[in-house]
Amino acid sequence: xxxESAHKPVARAIRSLLVAADQRCPAIxxxxxxxxxxxxxxxxxxxxxxxxxxKRDIDDLRxxxxxxxxxxxxxxxxxx
Numbered sequence: 339x340x341x342e343s344a345h346k347p348v349a350r351a352i353r354s355l356l357v358a359a360d361q362r363c364p365a366i367x368x369x370x371x372x373x374x375x376x377x378x379x380x381x382x383x384x385x386x387x388x389x390x391x392x393k394r395d396i397d398d399l400r401x402x403x404x405x406x407x408x409x410x411x412x413x414x415x416x417x418x
Contacts (some may be wrong), residue, residue, distance in 0.1 A: 351402075351409035358402035362395045369395060 369392035376384060 345413065347409045348406070348413050351406040355402040355406050358399050362399045365395045366392060366399070 369388055373385065373388050373392065376388060380388075
């Protein structure tokens, strides 16, 4: 496998991570702020919904990081 073709899955995974970070990081920060300020007057159900959304956004970002890690590991395995 050529070096260029071996790096394509890694490059794709990193681009996906960049997209996820671009989309999710502002959402994560926003949800954290909402939780912080809503805690004073929100119902427990409202707080639970905001927390659930925050968890989904964090999970999406973690999955993108895991995909980069897996692509890099696969790339390393192909070299050995």
